Amino acid sequence: MPRSEAGGDSRRTLVSARGVHVVTGRVPGADSGFDAEDAAQLLGTDAATLGSLDETRIASYLTARQWVRDIVTGRLRRPWSGFEATPRGVKPRLADSTLDVSIAHAGDRLVVGVVEHGRIGVDVELVASVFDQPSLARRLCTPAERRRADALGPAERRAWLTQLWTVKESYAKALGAGLSLDFRQLDGAALRHRVAVRGVLTPATGASRAKIAVSWVDAAPSCSPSSVRAI
Structure with a gap:
């Protein structure tokens, strides 16, 4: 067992x-x-x-x-x-x-979420060289996000794009849309101001520097309009 x-x-x-x-x-x-x-x-x-x-x-x-x-x-x-x-x-x-459920894996890291009301999406990614690829940034970023990413140093840029990916991916999972959602049209920061969206972000942790995002939508469990909280 x-x-x-x-x-x-x-x-x-x-x-x-x-x-x-x-x-x-x-x-x-x-x-x-x-x-x-x-x-x-x-x-x-x-x-x-x-x-x-x-x-x-x-x-x-x-x-x-x-x-x-x-x-x-x-x-x-x-x-x-x-x-x-x-x-x-x-x-x-x-x-x-x-109940709604979401599961995410990256390397040996695992995140699972369950919500009683509404829908949930979780994502975890390891900060890695894949996030240095210009083709990924083109698929991931709005024009304003591209400008911000281009202004960062290499290590900071990689970590920031990794976190941005987890935010958008967790939101897409909550909607049930997956990668069919056009991330270029989705402003990651603007999700914080949508009343029906909630999320939890974690900073880089451990040697593998994992980024985690959690989003839950619709019948969200908090009356606060602030949707993304750092822990």
């Missing part, structure tokens, strides 16, 4: 208030302790997906869904029916539940 949240694993809570719950941590090694019976109960009708995954991804896939189950059953006291079977690239959905 896999380790529970109380079992001393790497998870830490980013948000746990008013029906929004987000945790992050590191994925355990390939020998993560899942057996076939628990995996089937954990995944529900999505269990067939395991057969299509590369062996290196299975621990991450199961760990993320275990963390979701712990939030649903432990924090929200809701029954568990597993996940619906969804095509690859489609936001995960819980079976027989109105």
Whole structure:
């Protein structure tokens, strides 16, 4: 059986208030302790997906869904029916539940979020050379964001573009739009002023310098119009 949240694993809570719950941590090694019976109960009708995954991804896939189950059953006291079977690239959905879920991976880092009302999106990225590519900046930035990025030094620019990506990606995931949303038309800073959008950003942490963003939309759990808060 896999380790529970109380079992001393790497998870830490980013948000746990008013029906929004987000945790992050590191994925355990390939020998993560899942057996076939628990995996089937954990995944529900999505269990067939395991057969299509590369062996290196299975621990991450199961760990993320275990963390979701712990939030649903432990924090929200809701029954568990597993996940619906969804095509690859489609936001995960819980079976027989109105709760909204989002999951993100980068390297061995994992972030999962569950919201009772509205929709949630999470993203995590490692600050890496991919964010130095001009083609990515062209896909990611509004004209004003391009000008700001061009004015930064290389290291600061890379970190800033990484964070900007996570903000826009988390918002797109919350909407269920994924990469079909044109990021060039989406002002990352303007999201802070949309009443129906909330978010949590983390600064660079650890040797890998991870950036995390969380957005939740529609029936947001706070009356404040300020949508993005730094922690």
